[in-house]
Amino acid sequence: MTAVYTFDVFATVDGFGSYGDDADWGGYWSKQGPEFLDHRLAVYSQDQRMVFGANTYREMEEMLGLSAVESESLDPVNDRMRSLPTTVVSTTLEGPLDWPDATLVAGDAVDVVRRLKAESDVPLRSAGSLSMNRSLMAAGLVDRVQLTIFPVITGRTGTHLVLGDAADFDLELIESRVFDGRIQELTYQPTLHP
Numbered sequence: 001m002t003a004v005y006t007f008d009v010f011a012t013v014d015g016f017g018s019y020g021d022d023a024d025w026g027g028y029w030s031k032q033g034p035e036f037l038d039h040r041l042a043v044y045s046q047d048q049r050m051v052f053g054a055n056t057y058r059e060m061e062e063m064l065g066l067s068a069v070e071s072e073s074l075d076p077v078n079d080r081m082r083s084l085p086t087t088v089v090s091t092t093l094e095g096p097l098d099w100p101d102a103t104l105v106a107g108d109a110v111d112v113v114r115r116l117k118a119e120s121d122v123p124l125r126s127a128g129s130l131s132m133n134r135s136l137m138a139a140g141l142v143d144r145v146q147l148t149i150f151p152v153i154t155g156r157t158g159t160h161l162v163l164g165d166a167a168d169f170d171l172e173l174i175e176s177r178v179f180d181g182r183i184q185e186l187t188y189q190p191t192l193h194p
Helices: 034-045 053-065 076-082 108-117 131-138
Strands: 005-012 016-019 048-052 086-089 104-106 124-127 144-150 158-160 169-179 183-192
Touching: 005 131, 016 048, 016 076, 034 076, 034 086, 034 108, 048 053, 048 131, 053 076, 053 086, 053 144, 076 108, 086 108, 108 124, 108 131
Parallel strands: 005 124, 005 144, 048 086, 048 124, 086 104
Antiparallel strands: 005 016, 016 158, 144 183, 169 183
């Protein structure tokens, strides 16, 4: 039995995963509400291992790393995510990592995640890490795509198309939920389209 791997990703209605530095949207595009935040805390309260690529890890470390938050307290969602065991896949980073319970693994993400899926006794979850997860999807290693859609269009300020340059996939909808009457979470099982 292999561990379930979930690609957990946020996007705008027009498919962007983030926005430029000159935009003033705020975290979660300023659309979060109590239902959404409670749900995200529940997601991260489950036993699991986080998996980050190098770019996402660098962004997370800047925002949530030990040195970035020494004198500040994190919100409960980010605090819980940061406390989970984490594997960082990179050929460019060097240790030690500024993240509690993080393991740096050099190598190809497909090989690393294939091994993690075979060896892990808890589910695997990757937040962001777009290019890594597109490669993992193409290799058939992503079991779930958990896509959270925020009710904004960022045609002018949006960056990083979530599924831009991805292979073609058929998606089977497993679950759909709406939080705070405006944020939609869709969980799919992806299958590479022939």
